[in-house]
Amino acid sequence: MTTARTARLRRSLVPMVALAGAGALVLTGCSAGGSGSGGSGDGASEFTYLSLTENTAVADILTGLSTGACKAENDALPLKVTNQPQASIDQQLQLLAGQDALPTLFAAGNTPQLLKDLNDSGQVLDLKSTFDDLGVSDDLLPAATSTIDSLYGAEIALPTEFNVEGLWYNKQILEQNGITPPTTWDELTDAAAKLKSAGVQPFSASGEQGWPLTRLVGNYLFRTIGPDALQKVADGDAKLTDPEYVEAAAAVAQLGADGYFGDGVGSIDYDTSLNTFTTGKAAFLYMGSWALSAFNADTNEIGAENIGFVAFPDVAGGKGSNAQLAANVGVPIAVSKKGYNDKVGAWLTCIADNYGAASLGDQGVLSGFAVKDDSVEVPPLTAELQTTIDGSSDSVLWFEALFDAQATTTSQTNAAQLVTGAITPEKFMELVQADLGN
Amino acid sequence: MNNVFGNKRAVLVFLGPALLIYTVIMLVPVLWSLGYTLFTGSVITGFEFSGFDNFAKLFSDPKVGEALLFTLKYAVILTVGQVLVGYALSLLYVFWLRKASSLVRTLVFFPIVLPTVAVSLLFQKMFEVAPQNGIVNEFINLLGMPSVDWFGSADTAFLVLVIMDIWRSMGFYAVLLYAGLLDIPEEVMESARLDGAGGWTLIRRIVIPMSLPVLLSSIIFSINGTLKVFDSVLALTNGGPGSSTTPLTLLMFRTAFSYGDYGYGSTIALLLTVICLLVTVFIFRSSRRDLTKG
Numbered sequence: 001m002t003t004a005r006t007a008r009l010r011r012s013l014v015p016m017v018a019l020a021g022a023g024a025l026v027l028t029g030c031s032a033g034g035s036g037s038g039g040s041g042d043g044a045s046e047f048t049y050l051s052l053t054e055n056t057a058v059a060d061i062l063t064g065l066s067t068g069a070c071k072a073e074n075d076a077l078p079l080k081v082t083n084q085p086q087a088s089i090d091q092q093l094q095l096l097a098g099q100d101a102l103p104t105l106f107a108a109g110n111t112p113q114l115l116k117d118l119n120d121s122g123q124v125l126d127l128k129s130t131f132d133d134l135g136v137s138d139d140l141l142p143a144a145t146s147t148i149d150s151l152y153g154a155e156i157a158l159p160t161e162f163n164v165e166g167l168w169y170n171k172q173i174l175e176q177n178g179i180t181p182p183t184t185w186d187e188l189t190d191a192a193a194k195l196k197s198a199g200v201q202p203f204s205a206s207g208e209q210g211w212p213l214t215r216l217v218g219n220y221l222f223r224t225i226g227p228d229a230l231q232k233v234a235d236g237d238a239k240l241t242d243p244e245y246v247e248a249a250a251a252v253a254q255l256g257a258d259g260y261f262g263d264g265v266g267s268i269d270y271d272t273s274l275n276t277f278t279t280g281k282a283a284f285l286y287m288g289s290w291a292l293s294a295f296n297a298d299t300n301e302i303g304a305e306n307i308g309f310v311a312f313p314d315v316a317g318g319k320g321s322n323a324q325l326a327a328n329v330g331v332p333i334a335v336s337k338k339g340y341n342d343k344v345g346a347w348l349t350c351i352a353d354n355y356g357a358a359s360l361g362d363q364g365v366l367s368g369f370a371v372k373d374d375s376v377e378v379p380p381l382t383a384e385l386q387t388t389i390d391g392s393s394d395s396v397l398w399f400e401a402l403f404d405a406q407a408t409t410t411s412q413t414n415a416a417q418l419v420t421g422a423i424t425p426e427k428f429m430e431l432v433q434a435d436l437g438n
Numbered sequence: 439m440n441n442v443f444g445n446k447r448a449v450l451v452f453l454g455p456a457l458l459i460y461t462v463i464m465l466v467p468v469l470w471s472l473g474y475t476l477f478t479g480s481v482i483t484g485f486e487f488s489g490f491d492n493f494a495k496l497f498s499d500p501k502v503g504e505a506l507l508f509t510l511k512y513a514v515i516l517t518v519g520q521v522l523v524g525y526a527l528s529l530l531y532v533f534w535l536r537k538a539s540s541l542v543r544t545l546v547f548f549p550i551v552l553p554t555v556a557v558s559l560l561f562q563k564m565f566e567v568a569p570q571n572g573i574v575n576e577f578i579n580l581l582g583m584p585s586v587d588w589f590g591s592a593d594t595a596f597l598v599l600v601i602m603d604i605w606r607s608m609g610f611y612a613v614l615l616y617a618g619l620l621d622i623p624e625e626v627m628e629s630a631r632l633d634g635a636g637g638w639t640l641i642r643r644i645v646i647p648m649s650l651p652v653l654l655s656s657i658i659f660s661i662n663g664t665l666k667v668f669d670s671v672l673a674l675t676n677g678g679p680g681s682s683t684t685p686l687t688l689l690m691f692r693t694a695f696s697y698g699d700y701g702y703g704s705t706i707a708l709l710l711t712v713i714c715l716l717v718t719v720f721i722f723r724s725s726r727r728d729l730t731k732g
Binding site for chain 2: 097098263264267404406416431
């Protein structure tokens with residue numbers, strides 16, 4: 001190539017490179033400057049709520065409030081709901097947070113860690129001081145706020161649900177087989193053996209979801225080692241590979257080895273596990289109180305009156321007790337700090353005052369808000385559960401509550417293998433511990 | 439033509455817009471991702487320069503090892519399967535079905551048109567064991583054998599994945615290779631037949647050597663596609679049971695987007711890119727050598 005041609009080529013390349021560079025700048029400019037619906041200078045101009053596609057309860061209640069008790073607030077700041085599938089909510093929140101464009105309200109991610117990170121970067125509103133300022137702190141149930149506190153280390157989420165978890169049982173099946181609701185692990189395994197030999201599937205669980213199985217491991221740990229079992233792991237004072245931790249995985253694996261979960265547990269999805277129980281094909285179901293709406297519904301073939309609830313049983317010689325109910329706040333809702341203004345404050349006041357009654361009345365779901373309306377009709381099973389909650393001394397979290405996203409995924413995707421015997425209890429705990437990395 | 443390309447302004451006008459779009463939507467993100475490999479953190483917590491820590495982690499991470507092994511196993515088995523079945527089908531079209539092959543060709547090609555997720559759901563139902571038996575387990579029961587939990591163990595889940603992907607893509611490779619076979623001059627075949635070549639000898643001596651270029655293209659297509667497998671795994675097994683059917687792509691996606699670790703995710707992506715590059719270069723090189731020999 002001659003020098004003249006090279007020079008000509010170079011001259012022609014300069015504008016092209018400049019053009020490409022300008023294009024790149026435009027692109028980066030776009031991504032940095034794109035402000036979300038919640039991100040105007042003086043707080044939000046719309047009461048935007050990023051909901052989970054799978055969980056319509058909160059959106060339905062908020063929509064109901066917007067035309068009812070919170071109509072004035074809605075006129076000042078209209079509610080706008082957008083949906084995001086649960087599987088990609090973490091991504092969406094990361095993306096929006098990266099652009100400083102979080103919606104006013106948003107469903108917290110799949111793991112508590114994400115909301116903690118958002119809080120550390122100053123994007124989440126502190127609800128304790130906000131509710132104190134608004135004078136509505138009494139509207140929150142102390143049990144719910146303490147659960148949020150132990151999850152996130154701060155009160156940064158609205159307890160739109162307050163769930164307790166335990167074993168739901170089919171009263172009729174237990175009676176027919178002469179079984180009383182088990183209060184110890186040995187009683188539970190004896191009951192399962194009896195049911196299996198009578199041709200009844202003892203447990204229904206979704207291995208596809210994984211968490212209904214790892215919940216059993218977590219609860220077993222809380223009963224044997226005590227309520228701080230998993231905090232010790234999070235703090236690095238204990239490891240999941242320690243023998244007393246592996247024992248819990250082994251106990252749950254044994255249930256699988258004995259065939260108590262039925263066939264193909266790894267392929268059973270959430271709905272199927274629920275249906276197996278509500279059609280009377282399984283005696284026990286470990287599930288949270290959010291399932292009350294399904295139990296109280298007409299589609300429940302065995303009838304709500306035929307369902308009982310016991311806390312996860314005691315393990316002989318363990319430090320925990322079945323008075324400590326496993327509790328969670330479902331998928332709590334966080335508030336964007338940037339989007340906060342007086343109109344958002346008015347909405348939050350209205351939610352605090354009315355959410356509890358609306359949730360219980362419309363959806364039959366217990367929330368972490370006080371129910372201020374005495375006229376709300378509570379289904380008997382829900383009322384029974386409320387009594388149990390009131391009688392419990394303390395609450396514990398769940399197996400993955402203090403894990404990061406990676407360890408949570410590893411735990412839940414390997415749970416089915418644990419109960420089918422594809423991996424040993426040692427291996428299971430080893431895999432999860434490896435992701436915890438401490 | 440020379441005049442047009444001699445005019446730099448014309449080159450700029452023709453190439454500029456395409457190059458700009460290519461730069462903005464391809465090169466910039468690629469370089470951006472390359473830059474991420476040296477950082478740790480997420481968009482929320484902020485990024486921190488970490489040097490070559492991600493690369494050190496890459497070589498000691500058992501998950502990457504497992505995913506890499508799975509990716510290579512899947513790519514090799516599926517490439518062999520796709521191309522062999524596709525080649526067999528194309529021979530069937532050309533030598534046995536001949537003019538009547540268009541209906542069979544359309545039918546066999548059909549699965550490639552279907553969305554992967556739909557095909558995956560179809561196969562999930564076919565191989566299902568709970569809550570009710572799928573058609574495959576029903577058939578097995580009919581033969582007097584117990585049902586198999588196909589998605590419960592790594593080997594059987596892999597088998598279903600391979601069967602599904604070969605079924606899905608064989609029609610495409612069959613058509614691709616069929617086009618190659620049509621290019622073989624009839625005179626060559628005729629003279630080979632006159633020389634006494636028939637059946638297997640004809641295929642081995644004439645058909646395979648003469649369709650080698652298109653066969654090689656198919657292999658490159660196939661191996662590059664299968665190394666980057668994502669959707670069918672995600673929809674059929676979601677990488678499970680455990681992580682036993684997790685390819686590098688899914689591990690990369692999860693690391694970057696589910697766990698928020700863009701830096702390490704980009705490092706895994708780089709590993710995948712290097713593997714694709716190596717495989718392609720290797721195949722191109724070996725094909726060039728073959729052609730000069732021939």
